Amino acid sequence: MWKSEQLSILIISIALASLFWWLKGRLMKLEPGKTPTGVVFLVVLYVRTIHNFVEASMGKKRAPLLSAYIGFVFLYLIISNYSGLIGLKPPTANWSVTFTFALITFVWIQVAKIKVNGVKGYLKSFFEPIAPFVIPNLFGTFAPLISMSLRLFGNVISGTIILNLVYSFTGWVSGLLPVVGKFNFLSLIVAPWIHIYFDLFSGFLQAFIFISLTSIFIAIEYQDEEVNYG
Amino acid sequence: MDSVSIGKGLIAIAAALAVMTGIFSTIGQAYAAAKAVEAVGKNPEANSEIRTMLILGAGIAETAAIYGMLIAFLLIFVF
Numbered sequence: 001m002w003k004s005e006q007l008s009i010l011i012i013s014i015a016l017a018s019l020f021w022w023l024k025g026r027l028m029k030l031e032p033g034k035t036p037t038g039v040v041f042l043v044v045l046y047v048r049t050i051h052n053f054v055e056a057s058m059g060k061k062r063a064p065l066l067s068a069y070i071g072f073v074f075l076y077l078i079i080s081n082y083s084g085l086i087g088l089k090p091p092t093a094n095w096s097v098t099f100t101f102a103l104i105t106f107v108w109i110q111v112a113k114i115k116v117n118g119v120k121g122y123l124k125s126f127f128e129p130i131a132p133f134v135i136p137n138l139f140g141t142f143a144p145l146i147s148m149s150l151r152l153f154g155n156v157i158s159g160t161i162i163l164n165l166v167y168s169f170t171g172w173v174s175g176l177l178p179v180v181g182k183f184n185f186l187s188l189i190v191a192p193w194i195h196i197y198f199d200l201f202s203g204f205l206q207a208f209i210f211i212s213l214t215s216i217f218i219a220i221e222y223q224d225e226e227v228n229y230g
Numbered sequence: 231m232d233s234v235s236i237g238k239g240l241i242a243i244a245a246a247l248a249v250m251t252g253i254f255s256t257i258g259q260a261y262a263a264a265k266a267v268e269a270v271g272k273n274p275e276a277n278s279e280i281r282t283m284l285i286l287g288a289g290i291a292e293t294a295a296i297y298g299m300l301i302a303f304l305l306i307f308v309f
Contacts, residue, residue, distance in 0.1 A: 153300075155292075205289045
């Protein structure tokens with residue numbers, strides 16, 4: 001039997017894919033020089049915002065490549081975190097999802113390091129300033145992988161568990177009433193506020209932190225290059 | 231409540247201790263908020279930028295508390 005997370009991963013992936021497919025058709029019809037309207041306008045605005053956000057930390061040269069990834073990840077994380085509101089189990093409440101995104105970021109950081117320093121310089125950077133520092137250097141290399149994935153995962157899973165507890169507690173309290181107790185009316189008063197904090201606020205904040213850290217970590221690797229070549 | 235045992239009680243104490251990471255994370259967040267208030271007082275025109283940085287910093291400082299919470303949940307629900 002499937003866990004409900006896998007089901008919601010599937011639902012959200014298919015929904016996003018069909019959304020992108022539909023938007024591609026709309027964007028193809030867009031004529032240059034004309035002001036876009038409706039959904040297309042929102043898409044253009046979103047791409048513009050993400051591009052500006054990435055450009056602020058990465059510089060003009062590297063921004064286009066990264067902003068495509070950042071834009072997709074932000075959209076996916078936001079929709080995943082908000083999917084708790086419509087009764088799905090958030091895909092980000094599964095560690096493998098957040099770990100995958102953190103792994104992509106991690107690989108990107110290493111690739112950027114190799115591109116800037118060369119393979120020899122990359123391997124040498126583990127033994128700096130002296131050889132025994134290889135252990136803390138290795139920890140420092142793998143720390144973003146763990147911390148980025150666990151931060152997002154922990155936030156979402158704690159929200160899910162707390163909401164589960166709230167729902168079962170309010171169900172128990174309202175079950176004390178004889179006739180109307182079958183309907184969990186107390187959760188209608190208590191739960192929305194917790195949903196606002198854990199799903200809306202925390203979900204947006206963690207998605208934003210994820211993309212900020214991704215762009216900052218990758219920008220740090222390219223920083224020396226920017227200084228050298230203007 | 232017939233399944234109460236010493237092991238369960240120890241797990242509950244361990245979970246409570248794990249959640250106590252929240253103390254220090256709260257101190258850190260409060261420090262960040264105080265500094266943000268100071269910064270807005272010094273130059274109010276940088277208001278929106280300071281708010282973004284404050285939320286980002288507070289979210290990152292929250293990480294330790296989230297880890298503690300995660301460990302507490304693991305202790306309660308897995309063991």
